[in-house]
Amino acid sequence: MHLTPQEERILKGEEGHGKRKAIEILVALGEIYGAKRLIPIASAQVSGASFKTIGDAGIKFLEDFSSEVRVSVRASLNPLGLDLRRWRSMGVDPEFYSKQARIVSAYRSLGLEPLYSCTPYLAGNRPIAGQHLAWAESSATVFANSYLKAKTNREGGPSALAAAIIGKTPEYGLHLEENRKPRLQIDIGEIPDGLVPLAGYVVGKTAGRRIPFIKGLDLTADEHKSFGAAMAATGAVSMYTYSEGKGRARTDTSEIEECISLPTSELTAAEDSLKGQEDWDLVAIGCPHCSVAEIKRMARQLKGRKPRSGPDVWFCTSRKVYASCPNEVKVLKKFGKVLCDTCMVVAPIEKLYKSTASDSGKAMVYLPTLGRQRASFRSTAALLGAISR
Secondary structure: OOOOHHHHHHHOOOOOHHHHHHHHHHHHHHHHHOOOOEEEOOEEEEOOOOHHHHHHHHHHHHHHHHOOOOOOOEEEEOOEOOOOOOHHHHOOOHHHHHHHHHHHHHHHHHOOEOOOOOOHHHHOOOOOOOOEEEEOOHHHHHHHHHOOOOEOOEOOHHHHHHHHHHOEEEOOHHHOHHHOOOOEEEEEOOOOOOOHHHHHHHHHHHHOOOOEEEEOOOOOHHHHHHHHHHHHHHOOOOOOEEEOOOOOOOOOOOOOOEEEEEOHHHHHHHHHHOOOOOOOOEEEEEEEEEOHHHHHHHHHHHOOOOEOOOOEEEEEEOHHHHHHOHHHHHHHHOOOEEEOOEOOOOOOHHHOOOEEEEOOHHHHHHHHHOOOOEEEEOOHHHHHHHOEO
């Protein structure tokens, strides 16, 4: 891989041990994937912010790094394992909070922006089309590539942090136009109300490692958010292309190798398979984090209704979105906790609950595994109906 004279100096340690460690990560990654050079990035999104996911070893790694370097480009952080202001009401124990606080302190020293959200594009870190990024959050990566038309691979937490420190990333994968062409066409049927996340869930399983072109995908921005998040959780690709309705594709479909139809019956079958049980300890909405429009819509649906006794309720969002719609947040608080900084996937949910219902296709992958939950999928409308009367 070709390095500039400045990059060579960094690699030799002439700009400090921390920068050398960062560029060593990037060079190793580039050599594995055959990158020819490092390219500048507009921003980074760093995962590995919850103590649950990185543990004590992760804390040591971050504290070692934070004593030597700072990021050189805009870099934001993924959700933590708790709400920094409401962690006690979540039931999180003080030891977990103490470890989480060390992670927050290390990232602050590194200069990362404390968005603590899986939807940085809704919380202030929103790229524009064509920009190169180093984003590690899978749902944000697929949204950035597919809906915002930016360019990023699905980074690991350490490589995204290294890229933020150096301000560059190896040029391979989805940074190259020839690797952004779809190989599979999926003709999607009508998506029933509330099942957009399951459409993404099924598409991810179907596509595997191939970028799909999805014909007839007429979704709102929020629906693309939930669709892509589920697709990235069940598949190994971080991008899809699409046409809306019966419109012509604004994408190069010359390398399509296979065409598949996805009838509505497959979505309803997925719904049946993920239905789970009828009684839950927790109802969790906001994976990925809720947008302003989603919070306003839920508040309208719940206005005038009363909370129903039963499971605990979490609405998860970013702190910026929380502050943007105070009246609607007030409505939601009558029915449960409106949490910032965290989500049901990276919180220590397994110590608090055993059975969780969610409207998220992504959560259906991670709740049973990372969260050790008996997971049940329901549409947002069905969940709001279950918690209100």
